[in-house]
Amino acid sequence: MRFAFLLLLALAVPAPAQVPANPAQALKPWSGGATPPLELTDVDGKVHRLADYRGKAVLVNFWATWCAPCREEMPSMEALRVAMQGKPFVVLAVNVGEGERAARGFGEKMSLGFPLLLDRDTSATRAWSARVLPASFVVGPDGRIRYSHFGAIDWASAEVRATIQGVVR
Amino acid sequence: MDRRAFLKSGVAASVAASLPWRSALAASDWHTYEVVTRVELAFPKGVSRVWVPLPMTDDTEWHRSIGTSWSGNAARTQVLSDGKYGASMLYAEWREGPATPQLEVTSQFSTRERTVDPSRQNPDAERLSAADREFFTAPTEYIPTDGIVRKTAQGIVKGSRTDVEKARAIYEWVVENTFRDPKVRGCGWGDIKAMLETGNLGGKCGDLNALFVGLARSVSVPARDIYGLRVAPSVHGYRSLGVGTPNVTRAQHCRAEFFAQGRGWVPVDPADVRKVALEEPPGNLALKDPKVEAARKRLFGNWEMNWLAYNGGHDIALPNSKGPKLPYLMYPNGETGGERLDQLDPDAFKYAMTAREIKA
Secondary structure, three states: OOOOOOOOOOEEEOOHHHOOOOHHHHOEEOOOOOOOOOEEEEOOOOEEEHHHHOOOEEEEEEEOOOOHHHHHHHHHHHHHHHHOOOOOEEEEEEEEOOOHHHHHHHHHHHOOOOOEEEEOOOHHHHHOOOOEOOEEEEEOOOOOEEEEEEOOOOOOOHHHHHHHHHHHO | OOHHHHHHHOOOHHHHOOOOOOOHHHOOOOEEEEEEEEEEOOOOOOOEEEEEEOOOOOOOOOEEEEEEEEEEOOOEEEEEEOOOOOOEEEEEEEOOOOOOOEEEEEEEEEEOOEEOOOOOOOOOOOOOOHHHHHHOOOOOOOOOOOHHHHHHHHHHOOOOOOHHHHHHHHHHHHHHHOEEOOOOOOOOOOOHHHHHHHOOOEEOHHHHHHHHHHHHHHOOOOEEEEEEEEOOOOOOOOHHHOOOOOEOOOOEEEEEEEEEOOOEEEEEOHHHHHHHHHHOOOOOOOOOOHHHHHHHHHOEOEEOOOEEEEEOOOOEOOOOOOOOOEOOOOOOEEEEOOEEOOOOOHHHHOEEEEEEEEOO
């Protein structure tokens, strides 16, 4: 394979410090390919398969403890989870390349109520082309990706919540 | 070349024990590093733009990108690629305003020692398509493959039959005939035609390894430069081949590879041989100095991976810029008020880069 891959990577993202003037627009409708598989173990050893969440909307978020904008957006993601309680919606936060201790410590410090999955060898991250962190994908109840966002976003904003609720229905 | 072969073929055993590379191949494990680039434009005028090179996106047996994140006050940020070489960069743009443009880019990546024995066939070696062979023997703006470049290369490889023999002859010629010139700004821009025409064969990695690549391409040996950044000390005992502090703002370094059937891409670094000769204590070592000889043998087939690989791009047109093409993208670039900033002057630009190893 040619060392220089010819794929033009052009991910338009708002800068973290400016987000989100209009967060509804910041969630970009997905125009990419099929949903990659996702099967990872969380910090408690439980296996999560994306396919098992069919019928629910899933926010798949790729993050790392060293990623400042990831840390910034996490509380709003937890706020979204709380706001959506009782609805068919889950958050799967995939830690990129770090260990169980780092991810667990981060989750406890942040008081996060959603599972923290471990992608130790970053194979899932590569499959989802999520090299720019944070990278988020909103997967519909049918298993298809509906929206994506690269960079931090205020997940608790009314606009983003409305978009997510549109996927849940 | 494995370690045993290296010791047998190179220096007398009694000398070898005291040489660098002595623990060379023990380090086959992956190491993870973090590089942080901080940019702050001190005197913005009108619209400001910055391009920061990002780690190579292709995973290899010796380099894997983990991820990149950024923060700052830019109005717009994008991850872009040059499209031809896949040179990945973070683009940030600030509209006119009172704020000081600021950007911090953090990347993590893993590397491990890379050794290819060019004397041995590898049945699993990567193959090169005809299109790729053509791509990696083509000229670039600064690396022509005709005229004096080809004429010089033809003289060097006379009598060589295989691509490995040709590459070896060119490697030895570069080591024998060039020198590291510490007065060259940055890493040198690799204007190899001018080097050969003037007979001034002094330069740094951007010059000397480009010379290797151009000479190889001109005799139909696929070759390429890879631009990157040193991020850690050398574990082989060469002070000149690593960085001793977390500050890596000026630690850019480019390397070279050639392709040989049945071997795949073979790492080489003749420029680092000349760096060892110039900089290893007490300095200005002769090529026959055991330390230089050891490096010379080793660096035909080996890269120590205390180094971040960015890309192998040439003649890079920065997206959204009307400024001139870059010979390569290895430094943060910027412009403000329509004027390009000096990428080789981080204190005025200004930018700073730090690196650290992430221990499990």
